Amino acid sequence: MAQVSQHLWFAKDMNAAISFYVSLIPGSTIEWVKPLPADTPSGPAGSVQLASFTLGDQRYQAIEAGPLDNFNHSFSIVLECSDQSELDRIWDALKDGGEVEQCGWLRDRWGLSWQIVPSRLGELLDDPDQEKVRRVVEAMLNMVKIDVKGLEEAAAQA
Template sequence: MKVTQHLWFEKDMEAAIGFYTSLISGSSVQWVSAVPADNPSGPAGSVKIAVFTLGDQRYMAIEAGPLDPFNHSFSVMVECETQAEIDRLWDALREGGSAEHCGWLKDRWGLSWQIAPRRLGELMNDPDRDKAKRVAEAMLKMVKFDIAGLEAARG
């Protein structure tokens, strides 16, 4: 079996997936197709479908007009090795969108992302629960994650 995440875009699907795949290494667009004229979904070209990967995850997208907007019920999490990776992705995805706490943001299409350091999981699972608690407290005060700040909070 294959599991594929599915995203519904009101408009600009190709721009969105082109942008996403340009930001995340190992990503690509496999194909984009317009639904033909004899499809009951609408006039020819009014519906587009695409298949793409972000890193090691497979996605399908559809552009078919308004339905339900993206919300926090579905998000994409990217674990980064370095602060430079976090900064690059955060800045690019936040442009035209909005920042939220704990590494969360919404991009210009309304899709929720969490840009997090891989190290955060290790710090949160420290066997010294006092250290883990300090990291959690620091994390909750952050908007964009700061690896050095998390490490400093651990002590």
């Protein structure tokens, strides 16, 4: 059976990045990190590093092979948090040295885009009352870091 993994290309600091990610997300592990034992267009044998790791239940591979294309919004990692305290912990850690954006998005210090959202957001967006959903979406659109209490208050408005 075929297996699917996301692949990340780091210009530098791959080991630091994946070690940091694994430390933040429960159930995450680094399977292996190893140098490529052959000369490549990116450098001599041993200078290019490969890695395999999991973040939660998702498989990733990574390469550190110098600059190629920067990370951008066309690929982001969505991290669904069980509650506000987990969201706050992860948000604060990832934004350190990075850049925050609207609607729960941020770029970490390596330029990788993340969407840090509470599981409650999905529940509220799945409500059959479309007027309630509209209020929740409008509230979210005015947030940088998602605030569960603010979403709940928007949902409860009459």
